[in-house]
Amino acid sequence: xxxxxxxxxxxxxxxxxxxxxxxxxxxxxxxxxxxxxxxxxxxxxxxxxxxxxxxxxxxxxxxxxxxxxxxxxxxxxxxxxxxxxxxxxxxxxxxxxxxxxxxxxxxxxxxxxxxxxxxxxxxxxxxxxxxxxxxxxxxxxxxxxxxxxxxxxxxxxxxxxxxxxxxxxxxxxxxxxxxxxxxxxxxxxxxxxxxxxxxxxxxxxxxxxxxxxxxxxxxxxxxxxxxxxxxxxxxxxxxxxxxxxxxxxxxxxxxxxxxxxxxxxxxxxxxxxxxxxxxxxxxxxxxxxxxxxxxxxxxxxxxxxxxxxxxxxxxxxxxxxxxxxxxxxxxxxxxxxxxxxxxxxxxxxxxxxxxxxxxxxxxxxxxxxxxxxxxxxxxxxxxxxxxxxxxxxxxxxxxxxxxxxxxxxxxxxxxxxxxxxxxxxxxxxxxxxxxxxxxxxxxxxxxxxxxxxxxxxxxxxxxxxxxxxxxxxxxxxxxxxxxxxxxxxxxxxxxxxxxxxxxxxxxxxxxxxxxxxxxxxxxxxxxxxxxxxxxxxxxxxxxxxxxxxxxxxxxxxx
Amino acid sequence: xxxxxxxxxxxxxxxxxxxxxxxxxxxxxxxxxxxxxxxxxxxxxxxxxxxxxxxxxxxxxxxxxxxxxxxxxxxxxxxxxxxxxxxxxxxxxxxxxxxxxxxxxxxxxxxxxxxxxxxxxxxxxxxxxxxxxxxxxxxxxxxxxxxxxxxxxxxxxxxxxxxxxxxxxxxxxxxxxxxxxxxxxxxxxxxxxxxxxxxxxxxxxxxxxxxxxxxxxxxxxxxxxxxxxxxxxxxxxxxxxxxxxxxxx
Amino acid sequence: xxxxxxxxxxxxxxxxxxxxxxxxxxxxxxxxxxxxxxxxxxxxxxxxxxxxxxxxxxxxxxxxxxxxxxxxxxxxxxxxxxxxxxxxxxxxxxxxxxxxxx
Numbered sequence: 001x002x003x004x005x006x007x008x009x010x011x012x013x014x015x016x017x018x019x020x021x022x023x024x025x026x027x028x029x030x031x032x033x034x035x036x037x038x039x040x041x042x043x044x045x046x047x048x049x050x051x052x053x054x055x056x057x058x059x060x061x062x063x064x065x066x067x068x069x070x071x072x073x074x075x076x077x078x079x080x081x082x083x084x085x086x087x088x089x090x091x092x093x094x095x096x097x098x099x100x101x102x103x104x105x106x107x108x109x110x111x112x113x114x115x116x117x118x119x120x121x122x123x124x125x126x127x128x129x130x131x132x133x134x135x136x137x138x139x140x141x142x143x144x145x146x147x148x149x150x151x152x153x154x155x156x157x158x159x160x161x162x163x164x165x166x167x168x169x170x171x172x173x174x175x176x177x178x179x180x181x182x183x184x185x186x187x188x189x190x191x192x193x194x195x196x197x198x199x200x201x202x203x204x205x206x207x208x209x210x211x212x213x214x215x216x217x218x219x220x221x222x223x224x225x226x227x228x229x230x231x232x233x234x235x236x237x238x239x240x241x242x243x244x245x246x247x248x249x250x251x252x253x254x255x256x257x258x259x260x261x262x263x264x265x266x267x268x269x270x271x272x273x274x275x276x277x278x279x280x281x282x283x284x285x286x287x288x289x290x291x292x293x294x295x296x297x298x299x300x301x302x303x304x305x306x307x308x309x310x311x312x313x314x315x316x317x318x319x320x321x322x323x324x325x326x327x328x329x330x331x332x333x334x335x336x337x338x339x340x341x342x343x344x345x346x347x348x349x350x351x352x353x354x355x356x357x358x359x360x361x362x363x364x365x366x367x368x369x370x371x372x373x374x375x376x377x378x379x380x381x382x383x384x385x386x387x388x389x390x391x392x393x394x395x396x397x398x399x400x401x402x403x404x405x406x407x408x409x410x411x412x413x414x415x416x417x418x419x420x421x422x423x424x425x426x427x428x429x430x431x432x433x434x435x436x437x438x439x440x441x442x443x444x445x446x447x448x449x450x451x452x453x454x455x456x457x458x459x460x461x462x463x464x465x466x467x468x469x470x471x472x473x474x475x476x477x478x479x480x481x482x483x484x485x486x487x488x489x490x491x492x493x494x495x496x497x498x499x500x501x502x503x504x505x506x507x508x509x510x511x512x513x514x515x516x517x518x519x520x521x522x523x524x525x526x527x528x529x530x531x532x533x534x535x536x537x538x539x540x541x542x543x544x545x546x547x548x549x550x551x552x553x554x555x556x557x558x
Numbered sequence: 559x560x561x562x563x564x565x566x567x568x569x570x571x572x573x574x575x576x577x578x579x580x581x582x583x584x585x586x587x588x589x590x591x592x593x594x595x596x597x598x599x600x601x602x603x604x605x606x607x608x609x610x611x612x613x614x615x616x617x618x619x620x621x622x623x624x625x626x627x628x629x630x631x632x633x634x635x636x637x638x639x640x641x642x643x644x645x646x647x648x649x650x651x652x653x654x655x656x657x658x659x660x661x662x663x664x665x666x667x668x669x670x671x672x673x674x675x676x677x678x679x680x681x682x683x684x685x686x687x688x689x690x691x692x693x694x695x696x697x698x699x700x701x702x703x704x705x706x707x708x709x710x711x712x713x714x715x716x717x718x719x720x721x722x723x724x725x726x727x728x729x730x731x732x733x734x735x736x737x738x739x740x741x742x743x744x745x746x747x748x749x750x751x752x753x754x755x756x757x758x759x760x761x762x763x764x765x766x767x768x769x770x771x772x773x774x775x776x777x778x779x780x781x782x783x784x785x786x787x788x789x790x791x792x793x794x795x796x797x798x799x800x801x802x803x804x805x806x807x
Numbered sequence: 808x809x810x811x812x813x814x815x816x817x818x819x820x821x822x823x824x825x826x827x828x829x830x831x832x833x834x835x836x837x838x839x840x841x842x843x844x845x846x847x848x849x850x851x852x853x854x855x856x857x858x859x860x861x862x863x864x865x866x867x868x869x870x871x872x873x874x875x876x877x878x879x880x881x882x883x884x885x886x887x888x889x890x891x892x893x894x895x896x897x898x899x900x901x902x903x904x905x906x907x908x909x
Contacts, residue, residue: 114582115582117582118582118596119592119593120582184596184599184600184603187599188592188595189592191595191878192591192595193588193592218599218602219602219603219606219886219889221603222604222609223606223607223609223610223893225607226607226609226610226611233739233743237700237701238699238700239700239735239739239742239743240735240736241736241739246732246733246735246736247618247735247736248618248736251900252614252897255613255900256610256613259893259897306889306892310896310900318900319899319900319901319904320903321899322899322903325896325899594879595879598883599882602885602886602889605886605887605890606893609890610893612890612894613893613894613897616894617897617898617901620902635839635842639839643835646831646835647828649865649869650827650869652869653824653869657818657824660818661818783869783870784870787869787870788870790865791862791866794858794861794862794865795855795858797835797858798838798854798858799854799858801842802839802841802842803842803851804842804850806843
């Protein structure tokens with residue numbers, strides 16, 4: 001029993017394949033005008049990393065301010081702008097595109113044996129829309145930011161602030177279209193471009209998860225778009241749809257906003273769950289337990305996710321009967337997520353587990369997402385929500401699922417597929433260290449916030465009662481450690497581009513189609529059209545492949 | 559897992575295929591299929607986009623029914639019905655255009671697209687007439703909106719002669735502004751989609767004259783047809799909801 | 808395996824389109840006439856029913872959905888379903904506000 005399943009080619013003779021998607025064409029324009037899904041994925045990877053660190057810097061400012069009970073680092077107005085932009089950037093410019101636009105773009109066509117997505121030029125347009133929105137968001141920060149919270153609640157955002165609501169709204173609107181086009185592209189690709197023999201139930205679960213997320217993107221995002229249009233018109237012309245003095249209802253905005261923004265959290269988490277399925281299967285050398293259940297639970301999360309949005313509005317003035325309905329439905333939506341956690345656990349059970357970095361991040365995901373998810377159920381119950389809402393309990397809840405869950409899944413996926421995307425292995429020891437540092441930093445940052453929330457510390461406040469300081473200090477200390485944990489991968493991954501071990505086709509001995517070709521892949525992905533004749537995660541098939549390969553190589557060597 | 563078929567970039571296997579087949583597709587059917595499915599998904603996003611407006615409309619119509627009735631009486635049913643008929647005919651001509659493309663009738667296609675284009679312009683022309691009427695009467699929200707026609711219906715003889723509306727109390731009369739907000743929002747958003755459609759039509763007419771769509775490659779015309787019919791369907795609902803709230807009161 | 812394609816097969820001809828055109832024009836006349844008749848609470852119901860019938864005719868025949876794959880039909884149903892969820896579940900709030908607190 002070895003302690004690693006990594007299988008690298010002989011480093012003395014191995015070379016990066018001369019012809020691959022990176023070397024096929026040269027020059028900046030060949031990247032900026034590409035229609036190759038892999039190059040677009042790399043463009044996205046660089047840009048979302050950039051926006052992540054901007055959002056992270058804003059988080060650093062928040063935690064610095066909260067070291068002391070007084071609002072002494074910055075004016076409270078400024079603090080409002082900092083947490084607003086932190087939310088806008090992290091959600092719309094990092095989390096929503098994170099896995100789909102990078103790993104999804106790169107690997108969905110490869111996993112189904114296609115040469116590209118169905119609409120390659122639309123894919124490039126998606127990236128340009130994303131960059132336009134992102135640059136507009138940066139511009140907004142430069143000219144004074146916006147202070148309404150990322151939720152743009154009316155009538156604050158329409159009548160009571162003088163900040164850049166319109167430009168931020170426009171940035172989000174444009175980024176929304178980027179998201180819609182990506183989701184549309186994925187749905188068409190998965191339906192229409194699978195290789196011969198690749199039936200729906202032979203697809204990797206990564207595909208199922210991204211498919212479900214794409215449905216959410218296509219059906220949910222347009223409602224956010226119209227909500228932003230209405231805010232813009234309310235602010236500029238005063239049409240009255242959200243203005244009580246003209247008979248409008250501010251809650252209508254919230255209904256439209258959360259109709260998207262709740263499914264949005266599933267847009268953010270589902271692709272991460274897809275990564276976890278792949279990683280857990282690979283590092284326990286077992287089929288995912290209950291494939292069908294996991295596949296259907298992805299779709300179930302997407303469908304049920306549309307029925308629960310008003311649980312963000314329990315205290316806002318909706319009727320008690322609506323509260324009842326949405327609270328009951330919110331209980332239901334937790335079930336498919338729980339099914340996944342059970343199935344991943346049962347995949348690990350009696351598997352041949354090795355502790356490479358992707359699996360470490362996956363373990364982090366399972367623990368932290370479970371805690372985040374369970375606290376979500378506490379919040380879905382309207383009785384407890386009345387006490388916990390708008391406190392740090394909510395902040396802790398969503399950071400556990402989004403950062404402890406989604407971001408860890410993203411890092412897991414980046415490490416898992418790094419050898420395929422670049423042809424190089426990352427350095428294992430330091431990456432394992434970074435994973436542990438991230439986990440420790442995360443727990444120290446966000447666990448105290450659950451307690452703070454229960455004790456009553458409100459969210460979005462720059463000042464707080466002095467008795468809350470010690471927990472806030474822990475949280476800020478944790479944030480510093482977390483920052484180190486996130487910085488390390490950037491450094492060693494860039495290092496690995498030059499000095500990393502040559503990975504070869506399949507360093508993880510994985511079963512997916514993407515691992516049966518060279519690393520980095522050819523521009524057209526496969527030299528010949530693949531035909532699928534086996535199930536997903538078929539490790540016996542893989543063994544037979546490897547034996548057959550050894551037999552063809554042995555006579556040559558002998 | 560087998561790898562079969564021709565190698566993807568082997569020149570000998572680069573069999574004859576139409577120039578419009580993009581290389582990431584295996585066949586013309588797959589390409590046409592995928593692009594049609596993509597257009598339907600795009601139309602779904604449009605349904606959800608307008609959905610927000612319909613939701614707002616339903617809520618406020620429910621809350622302020624008398625105001626909505628009075629507001630609706632300010633719209634001219636003749637113009638509205640004419641526009642509906644115009645759009646229905648334009649859907650017909652568009653569908654005929656698709657048929658011409660499918661049966662390779664180049665001149666028929668150009669004629670159909672041109673008629674669709676003209677009918678689209680007629681629609682916008684009528685809308686312009688209606689909008690300018692609203693501007694004259696100060697029924698544009700946010701721009702010197704006037705309640706006069708509603709608190710004192712007899713000051714508006716044309717409309718009063720037809721409907722004999724009772725005066726609204728000032729509180730309810732104020733909510734007519736919401737009605738007109740939704741009127742301009744929904745018909746304006748619809749008109750924007752019409753303008754985009756007409757723009758694409760003009761491009762298509764030029765390409766159709768050059769025979770681009772009558773040599774087997776009909777997807778662009780078909781998919782545009784889907785878009786055009788969708789915009790027609792939106793209007794069918796807008797007409798019923800905005801113009802016909804209650805013409806008997 | 809990709810799903811089978813659709814439109815290579817069925818070309819809808821002018822005859823069908825003319826019939827549908829006629830039905831749509833009749834529907835328009837009917838709905839305008841019905842709005843002038845006092846049918847109480849049924850007015851909006853009838854208006855929407857006629858509008859929906861017209862829309863269904865456009866979808867099935869002008870947009871060729873009658874001759875399309877199951878996938879196309881399923882896609883449309885999914886879109887309409889989500890549209891109805893948006894409207895109806897939002898309305899659960901607005902309708903029940905008047906019912907008072909329990």
